[in-house]
Amino acid sequence: MKKVIVIGTGVGGAAVSALLAQKGFSVTVFERSDFEGGKAASYERDGFVCDMGVHFTARGSNGPLGEVARLVDADLRFCEPDPVMRIVTPSRSYDFSPHLLRPLSLVKQALIAGVKAWNLPGALRLFRQIVNISRERDATVHDSVSMRDFLLRYTGDEGIHRLVNIFSGLMFVIPLEDASAGEYLWSFVGMARTGSLGYPIGGFGQIARSYLRACERNGGEVHLKEGARSIRVENGKVVGVETEKGFYEADLVVSNVGIRKTIAMAGEDCFPASYTADAKKLRDSLGAVTVKYALDRRPFDIPILVYMPEDMDWSRNMEMMSRGEAPEDIPIFLPCPTNCDPSLAPPGKHVLLAGTAVPADLSASDMADTILDRMERRIPKLLPGIEKHILWKHRTNLSYIDGMGGRGAGEVIGLAQSYDQVGENKPDPRTPVEGLYLVGCDAGGRGIGTEQAADSALKVREMILSETQTPEMVVAEAQVPR
Numbered sequence: 376m377k378k379v380i381v382i383g384t385g386v387g388g389a390a391v392s393a394l395l396a397q398k399g400f401s402v403t404v405f406e407r408s409d410f411e412g413g414k415a416a417s418y419e420r421d422g423f424v425c426d427m428g429v430h431f432t433a434r435g436s437n438g439p440l441g442e443v444a445r446l447v448d449a450d451l452r453f454c455e456p457d458p459v460m461r462i463v464t465p466s467r468s469y470d471f472s473p474h475l476l477r478p479l480s481l482v483k484q485a486l487i488a489g490v491k492a493w494n495l496p497g498a499l500r501l502f503r504q505i506v507n508i509s510r511e512r513d514a515t516v517h518d519s520v521s522m523r524d525f526l527l528r529y530t531g532d533e534g535i536h537r538l539v540n541i542f543s544g545l546m547f548v549i550p551l552e553d554a555s556a557g558e559y560l561w562s563f564v565g566m567a568r569t570g571s572l573g574y575p576i577g578g579f580g581q582i583a584r585s586y587l588r589a590c591e592r593n594g595g596e597v598h599l600k601e602g603a604r605s606i607r608v609e610n611g612k613v614v615g616v617e618t619e620k621g622f623y624e625a626d627l628v629v630s631n632v633g634i635r636k637t638i639a640m641a642g643e644d645c646f647p648a649s650y651t652a653d654a655k656k657l658r659d660s661l662g663a664v665t666v667k668y669a670l671d672r673r674p675f676d677i678p679i680l681v682y683m684p685e686d687m688d689w690s691r692n693m694e695m696m697s698r699g700e701a702p703e704d705i706p707i708f709l710p711c712p713t714n715c716d717p718s719l720a721p722p723g724k725h726v727l728l729a730g731t732a733v734p735a736d737l738s739a740s741d742m743a744d745t746i747l748d749r750m751e752r753r754i755p756k757l758l759p760g761i762e763k764h765i766l767w768k769h770r771t772n773l774s775y776i777d778g779m780g781g782r783g784a785g786e787v788i789g790l791a792q793s794y795d796q797v798g799e800n801k802p803d804p805r806t807p808v809e810g811l812y813l814v815g816c817d818a819g820g821r822g823i824g825t826e827q828a829a830d831s832a833l834k835v836r837e838m839i840l841s842e843t844q845t846p847e848m849v850v851a852e853a854q855v856p857r
């Protein structure tokens with residue numbers, strides 16, 4: 376039986392651990408933290424279960440998270456509400472069904488964007504193009520084009536650009552000048568067509584937890600609070616992992632700690648110089664600041680509220696922040712998980728999460744603190760009287776995300792899904808070191824946040840199976856009754 380070590384229990388690491396254990400590999404997982412889930416973990420305080428991030432899944436049970444769960448028989452279910460989202464601007468408010476490609480939804484999106492009458496024909500051609508995407512290839516052919524340049528082929532309408540920019544922030548946490556059109560179209564259409572924007576029952580931490588329990592049921596071992604120190608490579612082949620407690624042999628190592636940290640843990644001299652140089656040039660997504668509120672009343676009646684300042688240019692906001700200036704008004708993503716799963720709080724009580732994007736660089740923390748203040752000042756204006764119902768709150772800055780992911784930054788996603796870093800330009804899960812693979816948002820997958828990590832795990836599983844299964848194993852598997 377091949378021995379596999381997985382480093383890290385982010386969604387990618389947890390998913391691949393379960394998938395490989397289910398296929399009969401001997402899997403051992405090492406996690407440096409005392410909790411599972413990386414950037415998609417949850418914690419409990421006074422009977423409230425809060426996500427450490429601020430999350431919703433794009434395709435719930437119909438996306439890769441659900442697919443992994445079905446393959447490994449994990450205890451993971453999603454609430455998939457309809458309507459799911461309210462977009463609020465200072466002058467308007469619209470509720471959206473998750474079926475964002477329905478004609479009425481598209482018209483609403485155009486209205487909320489405040490599209491100018493004379494730009495309507497271009498906007499409609501754009502919508503038609505989006506609706507007609509039916510195969511992955513229809514979208515990914517635009518991988519190397521920025522979403523902004525893609526939009527300009529149809530319309531320069533400022534309102535449409537603003538709205539598409541907000542979705543770029545929600546999906547990839549990068550502005551549309553950087554976002555890959557292929558990745559954007561594929562992810563948006565997948566989310567809008569499945570209509571299953573969802574929330575995992577039990578909180579986001581349940582995703583990794585359910586996968587790791589499935590891994591253990593198939594004989595895998597999970598070691599929390601045992602960080603990997605180095606990856607040992609001999610004659611170009613991985614041979615094991617050194618942790619804080621000792622050395623463990625392995626035939627294969629799958630690393631969920633990001634490409635740059637993986638290279639550092641194995642030693643740069645194990646890789647061709649060009650591989651290391653390319654990895655150093657890769658950029659991460661932006662970061663985020665968040666506030667978690669425990670409330671004694673329901674804040675609103677829908678699962679997600681998105682606040683969009685009127686006429687706001689998100690790219691300009693981000694440029695200001697990169698110069699250390701905090702813009703006055705900022706978009707806010709506000710999921711209320713208890714509107715999906717009431718068991719996350721004591722009866723009648725609620726969890727409200729709020730988050731907004733800031734640069735991921737930890738040196739931006741002072742400015743990010745000002746943004747946190749501004750977000751907290753805006754929320755009572757959106758939800759009058761809410762201050763009187765706050766039982767406790769928890770503000771988190773960039774270092775909190777670093778504490779979850781451990782990459783030395785406050786990045787929300789992992790590598791930025793920019794037009795020069797997706798598809799063929801995304802790192803392959805197979806590294807130049809034999810037996811060493813990458814998993815998670817740095818390698819191989821597509822999609823939004825946690826779903827990208829799960830998609831990457833599915834790809835790594837296929838690669839490992841095709842590279843290690845003998846013809847006898849394939850025959851034996853085919854004979855298993857289903």
Ligand SMILES: Cc1cc2nc3c(=O)[nH]c(=O)nc-3n(C[C@H](O)[C@H](O)[C@H](O)COP(=O)(O)OP(=O)(O)OC[C@H]3O[C@@H](n4cnc5c(N)ncnc54)[C@H](O)[C@@H]3O)c2cc1C
Nearest residue numbers: 383385387407413414428429430431603781815816824825
């Ligand atoms: C504020 C916020 C909001 C978000 N909103 C959404 C959303 O709405 N929808 C969505 O789908 N996604 C969202 N995401 C993004 C999503 O959480 C991440 O993209 C995804 O969870 C990343 O998974 P990953 O597998 O790449 O690994 P990570 O989560 O980065 O996990 C890496 C793991 O490796 C571990 N590790 C690091 N070093 C070592 C070591 N030396 N030894 C052992 N273990 C180590 C870490 O502790 C961690 O557990 C959000 C994230 C944040 C922070």
